[in-house]
Amino acid sequence: MVESMIAELYKVINICLGTPPTSFTLNLKDEEQEARFSPRTFYERMIAPHFALDARVSLGHDPRPSASYGRNYCIAHSSNMMSGLLQSYNNQPMDVLLEVMAKSLAAGSAVWLACDIQRIFKNNDGVLSLKTHNFEQVFGMPVGTALDKADRMLFRATSRNTSLLVTEVSLDALHQPLKFGTARKTAKTNAVKNTESEESIKDAVDTVDKTKAKTKAAKADAAKRKTSMGQATVLHVDWLREYAFEIVVDARFVPPGVMQALRDEPSEELPIWDPMGALLS
Known part of the structure; x- marks a missing residue:
């Protein structure tokens, strides 16, 4: 029965979540480049040599x-x-x-x-x-x-x-x-937080007045502090x-x-x- 339902289950999952990609692009931020992998090649190159x-x-x-x-x-x-x-x-x-x-x-x-x-x-x-x-x-x-x-x-x-x-x-x-x-979790430094907050305020000012921008930046900064203060x-x-x-x-x-x-x-x-x-x- 399990074998007969595999195709049906796969169809339902594809409709709800989308068809799994045969390959994907990984952004390597440290080296400022991109690499393309399939799930198997990602394991072989990025995981197996270290784990x-x-x-x-x-x-x-x-x-x-x-x-x-x-x-x-x-x-x-x-x-x-x-x-x-x-x-x-x-x-x-x-x-x-x-x-x-x-x-x-x-x-x-x-x-x-x-x-x-x-x-x-x-x-x-x-x-x-x-x-x-x-x-x-x-x-x-x-x-x-x-x-x-x-x-x-x-x-x-x-x-x-x-x-x-x-x-x-x-x-x-x-x-x-x-x-x-x-x-x-590693907390972000104040310098990083201040930079992100300033960028968030600058973006907001382009579309809303300064009061709304400050409110939005304050909420964003509070959310960042909450997520970065991992316990x-x-x-x-x-x-x-x-x-x-x-x-x-x-x-x-x-x-x-x-x-x-x-x-x-x-x-x-x-x-x-x-x-x-x-x-x-």
């Missing part, structure tokens, strides 16, 4: 009794391509994931992370920690501690709903990870133990025993609705 996709491996943390550490798992129907690879991972204790993350980041290699950022953690300070909310002090009793991570997965109280690119790690005196962080997300180890599920990391930083399990262990297929496959939906 080895085949060298990345996926490690997961599923503490449910039904899951075994050291075993490989894959998610049924998780490929977005015909005959493509299924989403797969090797299940490991959280201590292994934290160790691998710390080694990778210390060497300057970023880590992809799948996690569960629940509503109570979506605050403005960008800190994910179990200690940011002291419910026991407010209510006089423990809150949210009745279920551990495995039970929350069993009862669908947690699932992988967010992916982050982790780029930083902080270690203690014993070189154990304390917290991790995502990249902070990093800090992920404490206590939070990761409860709400992190999977990482993708360079194989160089994975212990040899884990790599052997990735290569040799058989893979068990999980249904698409399994909590470990929730990020796909």
Whole structure:
């Protein structure tokens, strides 16, 4: 049935989004020139020489009794391509994931992370920690501690709903990870902001009076400040133990025993609705 619908689905996508280009033009601003690529040649020339996709491996943390550490798992129907690879991972204790993350980041290699950022953690300070909310002090009793991570997965109280690119790690005196962080957006310098603001005002004056131009420039400048003041997300180890599920990391930083399990262990297929496959939906 899937094969018979491919042509129909492709037609619908083309009508709604447009026909995918066979090639595209990339503006290379640093060298003030342009280059024309197809998707494949773009990968071969711009990505493959600097980033080895085949060298990345996926490690997961599923503490449910039904899951075994050291075993490989894959998610049924998780490929977005015909005959493509299924989403797969090797299940490991959280201590292994934290160790691998710390080694990778210390060497300057970023880590992809799948996690569960629940509503109570979506605050403005960008800190994910179990200690940011002291419910026991407010209510006089423990809150949210009745279920551990495995039970929350069993009862669908947690699932992988967010992916982050982790780029930083902080270690203690014993070189154990304390917290991790995502990249902070680079804020524009005042000189750049002032230049852009002046150009925006000049363009506006050509079509509207000076009062409207100043208003428009002020709004534009405020929007620029808002988008340029990117805030990093800090992920404490206590939070990761409860709400992190999977990482993708360079194989160089994975212990040899884990790599052997990735290569040799058989893979068990999980249904698409399994909590470990929730990020796909």
